[in-house]
Each structure stands twice: as C-alpha cells, then as structure tokens.
Amino acid sequence: MLDTPRLARRCALAATACAVALGTLAPAASAGTIRYTAAPSAQYSVDNDHGILKVTFNTCATAGSTQTVGFTLDTEITGKTSGTGTFKVLKSDGGSLSFDPPTLTLAPGSQQTQVTVTVSTPTPRPQGAFFRFKIDPQNGIGIGEGPGVMIHFGCVLSPGPGTVSAQQAEPCPTTATARREPNKNDGKDGKDGNPTDGDAGKGNDDRQTPAPQPEQTTAASSDAPQTCAPASVPASAPDPTPAPSFSEASLSAPTAGVFASLASRQARGPARCVATPRRLRVRKGETTQLVITIESNDVAIRSAAVRVLGAGVHRTARTNRDGQAVISVRPTRTGRLAVQSDVCFGVDRLRVLGAKDASSGVSPAFAG
C-alpha cells in the first residue's frame, strides 16, 4: 500500500534538495566584468547562453537602410578609479556600426548604461552581414573587456521598387502606419485563368511580379525615427554609401519584394533559401498544403515573400516568425510548381502528379 502523505513529504524533500544543489552550482556574480543585454524586440532573436551576446535579425536588411539595437551594459568595476571605455569593432562584414554614446564613462561600482547601436548595410549581399564588437575599457580601472556582441543578418536585399529614398521619407502619423498593408491579392488563390499564371516548367513568365511589400525592419529602440516606407533611413555612418538603384542591384542580389522571372538567369538552379517538403506529393485536383521555410545563412527569415507558380496555381504569401509560409494549392493540371522567394535567386520545383483513379476499363478477374 502506498502512504500518500509520506510520499508527498518525500517529494518535497527531493525538490528542496534539488533546488539547493542547483543554487550551489549557479555561477557567482561577475565582478569586474561587463555584461551585455539587448532590449527585447520582435525584429531579432537574442542568444546569450555562452557569454557572447548574439543578436540575429529575423528579417532581411535592405541595402541602404539602417537598423538599430538598444543595449544595456551592466558594468561592475572593482577598482577605485573611474575611466572611459570605447567601442572596438572586431568584425564588420557587409556594413558598418555606429554607437550612441560613442564613449562610455565607467565609474567604480555597479553601473547600467544604455547604448544604441546603429547598423548600416549599404550594399546588397546575399551572404548576409555580420558584425562583432565589444567595449574596450581604459587600462587600470579594474575591468576586463568581456566577450562582446555579435549582430547577424541572414541577407541584405536590394531596395524594392516601392522603397522611397531617404529624402522622401517622412515620419509616420501613427505607429500603426509603420507597417505597410499587404497586397490585396496576398493569400487569395489565383484564378485558373490568371494572366500571370505561367507554366513553371516552361518558364514563360517573363515579368517581375512585385510581391507584397515587406514588413518594415526599423529600429528596435523606441526613440528611433520611424518612416512610412520600409527600412530606408540613410546610414548615420561617417561616409554613407547611397542606396543602389533597383536595376543595378537586382543583377547581383535579390530585390526586396520582387521575384526573379522564371525565364531569367536569376531563376536558374535551385533556390538555396527555399526549403520545400521532400516527401510531399502534389496531385492535380487535390488541395495540398505546402509549408515552405525560408532560410538564409542559417537564419529563418521572417516576412519573406514566397511565390508558388505553375500547373494552374499562382499564390503568394509571407513567412511567419519562424520563417515558414503556409500555402494551400490545388493544381488544375499536371506539370511543375515553381517555388521561389525574394530572399534568394533560384527556383525550387515540385512535380504535380496526375490525379489518382480507382476506375478502369479493364476486364476484371473476380472469383465470379
């Protein structure tokens, strides 16, 4: 027989012992060091499990735009003299960083300092952008450098055709207008006779179909300027590079909100950023739900435009926070479905099989 009160008492004992053990194993307070904490934002994910603070943006950056990240620096200085600390950029691959304030005054004892880092990505880069920096404190004040901060963008796209220049950008009347309304056609199944409904296998869709405008990748800090257009604020770097024009940039890097024509050179080969289910069979006349993941440089891209075209299907959608777009298709004929995104060049293709048929005209061999 089980003694229930006795069992409960033993469970409580076990839990207490576990908690004490875990508390003992917890690291001591980091005296004499610097800890970095990023302000939470839906625009990026933060990982600081291993000492280095990793900030990974889950949307593509737009070339010529800036993104800001708000940091909190917790400093614990064991010495008795105050000093200064400057930001040391260890890696700047695909853009530049600027800091506000550019120099920190570090006083003895505990201190919290708010710092805004502005990241500018002047040129489109399919391989993304990567930055790393840390505080370089003045010698002799009793503090180490600390592990530092990494900022990662999965991709940097050319500005789309709808992007306004920095001079045209105006402050938004309300916060809600910071996000553009999606295209009205987004999420609707294309009609069978849709003029843009080209056969993906033949690649006869020569037009660049503008996708719904991407969600704005604006500043994470609350005091950053907001504009009504997607991220197009000029970089505040000392020598900002003007945003390249759409036509130039689209030749070498994907353009935000634009799909490469299926017949074009950019649509050749598989799309490296598009992951479509391999085990899925799409059949003519059957509704099939496609869950398409968009990833670039190991970063799941949020708000990326995805298009499925061919075999009587023309659907576009945007990825969610996990980088996944869910599109239901019902092909009206056999052939191939072309799946592409504005994040990368190339096309992923899915074969559309014929409908299953349980009727036949053959003579049976029943038992009779």
Add this chain to the structure above:
Amino acid sequence: VTRAVRTLGRGGALAAAACGLVLLASGDRADAKRLSTPGQLSRWAFVEYATVARAKPSPKARPVGRLKLRTEDRTDELTLAVEERRGWVRVRLPQRPNGRTGWVRRWTLGPWHTTRDWVRVDKRRLRLTLVRDGTAIFSAPIGIGGRGTPTPAGEFYVRNRLVLDSPTGLYGPLAFGTSARSPTLTDWPRGGVVGIHGTNQPGLVPGRPSHGCIRLRNADILELGELLEVGTPVTIRS
C-alpha cells in the same frame, strides 16, 4: 540530490512508476481517433507510398501485410481507415485472411476522402442494401457464392469501379472490386477478388450460383453504379 532520492525510497519509486503507467495508458486512449463509422462517416485514402502494415503503431511491430500502389485490376489502390493514433493509421488490408487490419504511417496515404454510404449484404435474405446517413436508399436481390465457394463474411470496402466493354458478358456492364477475397479459390487468377457485378444469367438471381462474388441483375448494378462510390464500407453478414 542523491540523498533526496534515497529518502524517497522504494515506496516513492513505486508510486512514481504507477503514476507514469496511468499517465501513459490515459495518453494512449486520449490520442486515438476513430476515423470510420459505416453509414455515418467513413474515411478512405489512396495509397501514396507502398508500405508494410504492422500489428501495432510502431516501426518495430510485427508486419501483418502490405499496401501496394496498384490493385490487381490496374487501378490505384485505396484503403479504408479505421482509427488514427500518433501519426499512424489502422487500415483495412485488401488481402487474406479476410478482415485483417494493420497500422501504417499517415504520410504513406493521400488526403482523406469521406463517404456517408454503407453497403450491407445479407447472405441469408440474399439482399444487398445501400445505406446513406442511416437510411436505406437502394436494395436489390443478389446471387452469392455456393456451398463450396462461399462469399466471405466480414467488414470490407469497395476498392475500384470497372466499366466493362461488353455489357452482355459474364460480369455485366459494371463491376465493383472489394477488399474481400474468396476463402477457397486461393489460386484464382489475380487472387480471387470478390466483386459486386452484373450478370449474363439474371434468372439465377436471387440464389447461390457464384464462386463468391455478389451478382446483381444488370438493371440493378447500373442503378447501384449511380449511387455507389469507391471507398464505401461493405459489411457481409452470414
């Protein structure tokens, strides 16, 4: 922690194990979902990937049969679902012994199709009845297998529909293949499938003239052909 575990002792471990077993058992019941109730709502699907059916919803369970992509009559294979549990589906297998079911992975099947129909065959009264949503919408006299070649009893389903070139032939103008097999004609060509079909000898219906198939008069099979779809459950009662 080690001390706490020791303190829990044998009684604590026993209690935890009992709790775990109860939770597992209730979880098994909770995640099982019945997929077919003949005459109300039944689900069937085409076979997308040829697969092995297993005795339990586990890849290590004993194989009990196979699902192929095509039937003996060169139509696409389909199967009737019975229940679903944790990504596995228990389906009726179109093979001997009659009435066998097995578990297959859900992804090996296509999307679900539903039917509210149910074919009931009464071997004693020699009648076939089509039930839709609990109401009989069609009934006709039938001919079934004789004493040496009986029509098997049990739960089956309609596998395919065959439109025949010569309406005056042995099987009449239309035939439906079922998942039932003749229990005696094991060496019959293409496995001895039990069909529901017309006849060129209408005078033998009703009766027991066949080798296991269910024969209807040609006018009746044509009327049934307007109503009956593949995937419909078939119950043959002795």
